[in-house]
Amino acid sequence: MTTASATTRPDTPVPGSPPTGPARLGWALADGWTVTRRDLTHWLRQPWQVVFGLLFPILMVLVFGYLFGGAITVPGGGDYREYLMPGMFAMTMVFGLSETVMAVVHDTSRGVTDRFRSMPMAPSAVVVGRCAADMLKSTVTLALLVGCGLLVGWQWHGGPGPTLAAFGLLLLLRFALVWVGVYLGLVMKGEGTIAVLQTLEFPLGFLSNAFVATATMPVWLGVVADWNPLSATVGATRDLFGHSGLAADGWIAQNAVTMAVVWPLLVVAVFAPLSVRRFRALSG
Amino acid sequence: MPTTQHAVSARGLGKRYGKTWALRGFDVDVAHGSVRGLLGPNGAGKSTAVRILTTLLRPDEGRAEIAGFDVAAQGEQVRYRIGLVGQNAAVDEILSGRQNLEMFGRLYHLGARSARRRADELLERFGLADTGTTPVSGYSGGMRRRLDLAASMILTPPVLFLDEPTVGLDPRARGEVWAAVRGLVDDGTAVLLTTQYLEEADQLADRVSVIDSGRVVAEGGPAELKERVGGDRLELVLHDESAVPEAVALVGRLTGSEVTVQAGTRRLSAEVDDRVAALTRVVTALEERGTSVEDVSLRRPTLDEVFLHLTGDRDDASEEAVSR
Ligand SMILES: Nc1ncnc2c1ncn2[C@@H]1O[C@H](COP(=O)(O)OP(=O)(O)OP(=O)(O)O)[C@@H](O)[C@H]1O
Ligand SMILES: [Mg+2]
Numbered sequence: 239m240t241t242a243s244a245t246t247r248p249d250t251p252v253p254g255s256p257p258t259g260p261a262r263l264g265w266a267l268a269d270g271w272t273v274t275r276r277d278l279t280h281w282l283r284q285p286w287q288v289v290f291g292l293l294f295p296i297l298m299v300l301v302f303g304y305l306f307g308g309a310i311t312v313p314g315g316g317d318y319r320e321y322l323m324p325g326m327f328a329m330t331m332v333f334g335l336s337e338t339v340m341a342v343v344h345d346t347s348r349g350v351t352d353r354f355r356s357m358p359m360a361p362s363a364v365v366v367g368r369c370a371a372d373m374l375k376s377t378v379t380l381a382l383l384v385g386c387g388l389l390v391g392w393q394w395h396g397g398p399g400p401t402l403a404a405f406g407l408l409l410l411l412r413f414a415l416v417w418v419g420v421y422l423g424l425v426m427k428g429e430g431t432i433a434v435l436q437t438l439e440f441p442l443g444f445l446s447n448a449f450v451a452t453a454t455m456p457v458w459l460g461v462v463a464d465w466n467p468l469s470a471t472v473g474a475t476r477d478l479f480g481h482s483g484l485a486a487d488g489w490i491a492q493n494a495v496t497m498a499v500v501w502p503l504l505v506v507a508v509f510a511p512l513s514v515r516r517f518r519a520l521s522g
Numbered sequence: 523m524p525t526t527q528h529a530v531s532a533r534g535l536g537k538r539y540g541k542t543w544a545l546r547g548f549d550v551d552v553a554h555g556s557v558r559g560l561l562g563p564n565g566a567g568k569s570t571a572v573r574i575l576t577t578l579l580r581p582d583e584g585r586a587e588i589a590g591f592d593v594a595a596q597g598e599q600v601r602y603r604i605g606l607v608g609q610n611a612a613v614d615e616i617l618s619g620r621q622n623l624e625m626f627g628r629l630y631h632l633g634a635r636s637a638r639r640r641a642d643e644l645l646e647r648f649g650l651a652d653t654g655t656t657p658v659s660g661y662s663g664g665m666r667r668r669l670d671l672a673a674s675m676i677l678t679p680p681v682l683f684l685d686e687p688t689v690g691l692d693p694r695a696r697g698e699v700w701a702a703v704r705g706l707v708d709d710g711t712a713v714l715l716t717t718q719y720l721e722e723a724d725q726l727a728d729r730v731s732v733i734d735s736g737r738v739v740a741e742g743g744p745a746e747l748k749e750r751v752g753g754d755r756l757e758l759v760l761h762d763e764s765a766v767p768e769a770v771a772l773v774g775r776l777t778g779s780e781v782t783v784q785a786g787t788r789r790l791s792a793e794v795d796d797r798v799a800a801l802t803r804v805v806t807a808l809e810e811r812g813t814s815v816e817d818v819s820l821r822r823p824t825l826d827e828v829f830l831h832l833t834g835d836r837d838d839a840s841e842e843a844v845s846r
Pocket of ligand 1: 539545564565567569718
């Protein structure tokens with residue numbers, strides 16, 4: 239172990255106090271980006287984990303599209319794989335939730351979050367950085383899944399505008415769930431709770447119109463499924479992709495696009511402030 | 523900028539969880555370039571004190587200043603002047619040591635170039651220069667701790683907080699961390715260090731605060747405290763449980779001090795001033811009576827004994843378990 243006698247101070251003058259005014263925003267963005275880059279570096283260092291994560295939704299497409307697909311009839315008599323893909327897209331956004339929670343819980347339980355909080359970095363950076371990294375990852379996953387969909391015979395029938403809007407809505411759903419995930423991650427104690435969450439993701443995902451029409455469910459279940467935010471996004475993207483012949487029943491189903499915007503924004507409005515507050519006041 | 527002669531100064535800090543106070547009426551001063559030890563058992567309130575002083579936790583009572591900046595009101599200025607080595611090594615396990623230090627350097631707003639240069643310097647200084655691209659998950663406990671220390675020294679802060687920095691380390695790794703801390707102190711860093719080991723406080727600290735159940739029960743230099751705690755202890759393990767009561771009386775008479783028996787064992791312990799002479803006296807006397815002794819040793823007081831002594835609970839101690 240080297241025992242250098244004098245501690246070398248960094249050459250760059252270090253400000254003794256944080257910047258104020260507009261400089262502060264740049265400072266916050268730079269810190270957020272540093273935190274995001276950390277995740278990107280994780281992917282580079284553990285590529286097999288990323289690959290495995292991508293494999294899961296693709297397997298789901300194959301299982302549902304080919305294994306179960308034959309037994310499921312689509313309302314209006316369309317192709318099931320065409321019906322399935324928007325559901326799969328949205329479902330994949332939901333499965334991202336536990337990834338977000340896991341990342342946050344891991345950092346908190348290992349003391350990394352405390353280290354960040356004891357440093358003079360922008361208080362928003364950790365949450366914003368987490369959010370950006372998860373959104374990047376979800377965008378890549380979505381692009382891959384679209385490719386997979388095209389291979390199994392799915393395609394969009396609308397113009398570029400509605401198609402892009404559909405992808406936008408899917409990412410908006412993921413954005414909302416990032417904030418839910420960050421909040422849950424900060425509240426949860428211990429990594430064991432994640433298993434519970436992962437188990438809950440399934441009923442949450444299946445209790446929707448992602449795989450089957452809600453009209454085929456018992457009435458009360460159908461109502462719950464209709465009001466599931468996931469259903470709004472799935473319904474809206476089916477509309478926007480121009481999958482015809484899907485009869486829309488009831489107010490909620492007819493206003494899917496509106497609800498696919500309202501639901502996520504509502505969730506963000508609640509969970510983003512909660513998360514930021516929770517982050518500053520951790521275990522306070 | 524405010525000036526003060528103390529790197530850390532706290533008055534009447536208190537933090538309550540529900541009805542119990544994790545910390546209450548906590549006062550501490552740490553002079554620049556000195557080491558203050560906070561010595562206490564599990565749940566004493568050590569981490570609570572550190573978390574308040576590093577702006578991680580808001581106190582319910584009292585106030586504290588770091589280098590003249592108020593912990594509650596000037597958190598950001600405080601965070602530019604402290605380093606924290608928390609109770610578990612808070613570094614990214616997937617990244618390499620260098621990547622960790624570069625990331626933290628950027629978050630201290632050093633800029634990419636300086637962050638890289640600083641990472642190199644620190645890796646060299648803490649003996650981690652040849653770890654290359656190995657992820658931290660492949661480090662030994664001691665290496666992790668040293669990386670943790672390096673990460674908290676990126677800005678060379680005037681005040682460093684170490685929360686049980688050597689817990690779970692083997693003696694060699696512990697020595698390495700101690701050497702690293704001493705190096706920092708020689709360069710003028712003030713250190714507040716928590717520990718459960720009397721020896722660690724003895725080795726590193728200029729002043730020690732003993733805390734228990736959220737309160738400071740004693741304060742002073744290590745030598746001063748040890749004097750109050752008493753000398754070394756003679757420990758005997760008897761072969762037969764039936765011989766214990768008689769042996770207690772005998773050892774008490776020969777050493778002139780109170781004898782404790784660890785509940786449910788045949789282990790006796792008593793304070794001795796004249797170490798080897800006392801040991802010889804006791805063992806000879808026991809042998810003459812035909813009491814067979816399984817093991818005998820001289821050791822320093824344990825933390826439990828320090829507490830029992832300082833909190834004045836000695837009466838209970840002679841009947842109850844004095845574990846560890
Ligand atoms: N978030 C919390 N909620 C409730 N009680 C808490 C919380 N954090 C700490 N405590 C309680 O406060 C007391 C002091 O805890 P603290 O972590 O400061 O002890 P410590 O001296 O650091 O102990 P250790 O050696 O185990 O790290 C303990 O009784 C603990 O149970
Ligand atoms: Mg602690």
